[in-house]
Amino acid sequence: MWTPVSITSPESPIDRSARIYIAGHRGLAGSAIWRHLSASGFTNLIGATSAELDLRKRDDVFEFVSAQRPDVIVDAAARVGGILANNTYPAEFLSDNLQMQVNLMDAANSSDVDRLLFLGSSCIYPKFAEQPIREDSLLTGKLEETNDAYAIAKIAGIMQVEASRRQYGRHWISAMPTNLYGPGDNFHPRNSHVLPSLIRRFHEAQENGDSEVVIWGTGTPRREFLHVDDLAHAALFLLENYDSGETINIGVGNDLSIRELATLVGETVGFTGELVQDPSKPDGTPQKLLDVSRLTTLGWQSTIELPDGIASTYQWYLEHLDSIRTR
Numbered sequence: 001m002w003t004p005v006s007i008t009s010p011e012s013p014i015d016r017s018a019r020i021y022i023a024g025h026r027g028l029a030g031s032a033i034w035r036h037l038s039a040s041g042f043t044n045l046i047g048a049t050s051a052e053l054d055l056r057k058r059d060d061v062f063e064f065v066s067a068q069r070p071d072v073i074v075d076a077a078a079r080v081g082g083i084l085a086n087n088t089y090p091a092e093f094l095s096d097n098l099q100m101q102v103n104l105m106d107a108a109n110s111s112d113v114d115r116l117l118f119l120g121s122s123c124i125y126p127k128f129a130e131q132p133i134r135e136d137s138l139l140t141g142k143l144e145e146t147n148d149a150y151a152i153a154k155i156a157g158i159m160q161v162e163a164s165r166r167q168y169g170r171h172w173i174s175a176m177p178t179n180l181y182g183p184g185d186n187f188h189p190r191n192s193h194v195l196p197s198l199i200r201r202f203h204e205a206q207e208n209g210d211s212e213v214v215i216w217g218t219g220t221p222r223r224e225f226l227h228v229d230d231l232a233h234a235a236l237f238l239l240e241n242y243d244s245g246e247t248i249n250i251g252v253g254n255d256l257s258i259r260e261l262a263t264l265v266g267e268t269v270g271f272t273g274e275l276v277q278d279p280s281k282p283d284g285t286p287q288k289l290l291d292v293s294r295l296t297t298l299g300w301q302s303t304i305e306l307p308d309g310i311a312s313t314y315q316w317y318l319e320h321l322d323s324i325r326t327r
Helices: 028-039 058-068 083-088 090-110 145-168 194-208 228-241 258-269 293-298 306-319
Strands: 020-023 072-075 115-119 171-177 179-181 212-216 225-227 248-250 274-278
Touching (some): 028 179, 072 228, 090 115, 090 145, 179 194, 179 228, 179 306, 194 212, 194 258, 225 228, 225 306
Parallel strands (some): 171 248
């Protein structure tokens, strides 16, 4: 018979034998969290690929959670993509993410899972939020049009965490990471986020001997980038040090323009051609820098500098050219 592991109270170390289900454990964030938890001594990690468990299928999710009886759930599962993907498939981004979240959290409540971490996205905040963006900026203004469907889904997830805390007394928390990058990213030429997309485009331009690389938009929007290994470290830190219904930001506390990012990626790859902006393409939100003072006050801060992170990510890309995700 299954016996739950005592993981004492929130804001304390989690027993390393606790059963922890990481939803989305093959994705960018989930795989990093799996690696970090494994390296931190956790011996009872649970994962299921999308082929093994489609989180959009409610009955299957309830059956899985009931059978596995996790002590902790980390929800890192999501349908994600860059500006083009979000802008092209808003219905799927809204529907798929809503279904996955609702099914998983409802199943967790049904099985009395007391500890859960929901990972959202910094796109939940208003397009013109005051910078750096505080957690209380949520729902104070209009969202960025190119990813509003995805943002609404993630906002619903935050609300479900808060509702479950109020109604059932759960120790569930939600965290909003800034733009993530690192090993295991999606390098698809159309559906990826900006940093992996730039790595691929500069690499291919270098390989093909191209004289220029075209960058979407004006190059002026500013973005913050967090290495996924830093995120994984923060996820465990929050599970062991944070217990509040208020969402908490995870970031590095500084940003750079897309033009500066492209220049940095080009230098890392060794591309010596010209960078050309295409202002006919959308820029997205002008700036998206998170206020991470709540997290740093708790005692956590990122450790991986962006140039080092890009260099190691590019090295990983080179080593996995035959097997990287390109969907």
